[in-house]
Each structure stands twice: as structure tokens, then as C-alpha cells.
Amino acid sequence: MSFSPYLHFQGTCAEAMRMYADLFGATDLTLIRYSEAPEEAGLPKGSDRIMHAHMTVGGSTLMASDFPEGIGDPQKAVSVSFSVPDAATGEAIYERLLKEGDEIMAYGETFWSPGFGMVRDKFGTHWMISVPGEM
Structure with a gap:
């Protein structure tokens, strides 16, 4: 068992996670956009925002996503x-x-x-x- 921080952004997730991966030396950064979700998921298909991102540093995982537009308090x-x-x-x-x-x-x-x-x-x-x- 372990805790893994999950951060939320308002459209800057990709930029933030790229910076964190570079800064902390992660080589496994994964970015999945809402537009990549299957049609039946009902998610914002035209959105370039990040639905899920993750990276690993020293055995710890940092995960993140963009809130759908207008929702959330990062x-x-x-x-x-x-x-x-x-x-x-x-x-x-x-x-x-x-x-x-x-x-x-x-x-x-x-x-x-x-x-x-x-x-x-x-x-x-x-x-x-x-x-x-x-x-």
C-alpha cells in the first residue's frame, strides 16, 4: 500500500507534468488526453486537456489531470x-x-x-x- 499524490490543473497539466518530469528526472511520463477517450465514455472529445497523467521518480508515482473546463479548484x-x-x-x-x-x-x-x-x-x-x- 502507498499514497500517490494526484494533482489537478485548469488546462496546464501537460506543461506542468513535462516540467516536473524534467526537473525530477522521470523518464516514464504518460499523458492521456480527453480526446483519446472512447466515444462511449461521454468525455469532452474535442478537448486537448489531459484526462490522466503519471510519472515515477524513485519508486514514487505522481499523477495529475486537468479538470474539465470551469470545474474544480486545483x-x-x-x-x-x-x-x-x-x-x-x-x-x-x-x-x-x-x-x-x-x-x-x-x-x-x-x-x-x-x-x-x-x-x-x-x-x-x-x-x-x-x-x-x-x-
């Missing part, structure tokens, strides 16, 4: 936590996510971690980037 109060092996790697990932995003907590050393920061990226996804440490 990533309102959830953060995706991503652990990294060292502070330099964490800072590089944090800075890339921060481009066109909003800083929630600046990346740096804390009493519980040699490197931790919180950011909302340009797609609205909240991230917690951290180096495992001892309290």
Missing part, C-alpha cells in the same frame, strides 16, 4: 513533499520551482533539516522540498 490546500539527498540539490529544485511562482518559506537550514523550503509554483502546486534530518 491544489488549494495540499502540498507535495519531495525529499532530496543534500541541501544543494534541494536548493536547485526549490529555485527552479520558484520561477514565476510564490515563495511560502525561503529555502534554508532549519532545526529539523539541513535544507527545507516551501513554494507554490507557477501552476499553483504547493511544494515542500526537504533534506531528511534529525530533530
Whole structure:
């Protein structure tokens, strides 16, 4: 058993997941569009939005989709936590996510971690980037 985050977007899922795959080193990104669904599914056939996307990094899966137009409230109060092996790697990932995003907590050393920061990226996804440490 395991938890797998499932993110929702408003038409930017493909762009977001491509960026995340590149940033985190996933090589198995899959994007399935609503337009690829069978006719009998009754989904928006002309839509280029993403019905389902997934990728794997270090044995963990990140999944996502676009809400049908006008529905949903993407990533309102959830953060995706991503652990990294060292502070330099964490800072590089944090800075890339921060481009066109909003800083929630600046990346740096804390009493519980040699490197931790919180950011909302340009797609609205909240991230917690951290180096495992001892309290």
C-alpha cells in the first residue's frame, strides 16, 4: 500500500507534468488526453486537456489531470513533499520551482533539516522540498 499524490490543473497539466518530469528526472511520463477517450465514455472529445497523467521518480508515482473546463479548484490546500539527498540539490529544485511562482518559506537550514523550503509554483502546486534530518 502507498499514497500517490494526484494533482489537478485548469488546462496546464501537460506543461506542468513535462516540467516536473524534467526537473525530477522521470523518464516514464504518460499523458492521456480527453480526446483519446472512447466515444462511449461521454468525455469532452474535442478537448486537448489531459484526462490522466503519471510519472515515477524513485519508486514514487505522481499523477495529475486537468479538470474539465470551469470545474474544480486545483491544489488549494495540499502540498507535495519531495525529499532530496543534500541541501544543494534541494536548493536547485526549490529555485527552479520558484520561477514565476510564490515563495511560502525561503529555502534554508532549519532545526529539523539541513535544507527545507516551501513554494507554490507557477501552476499553483504547493511544494515542500526537504533534506531528511534529525530533530
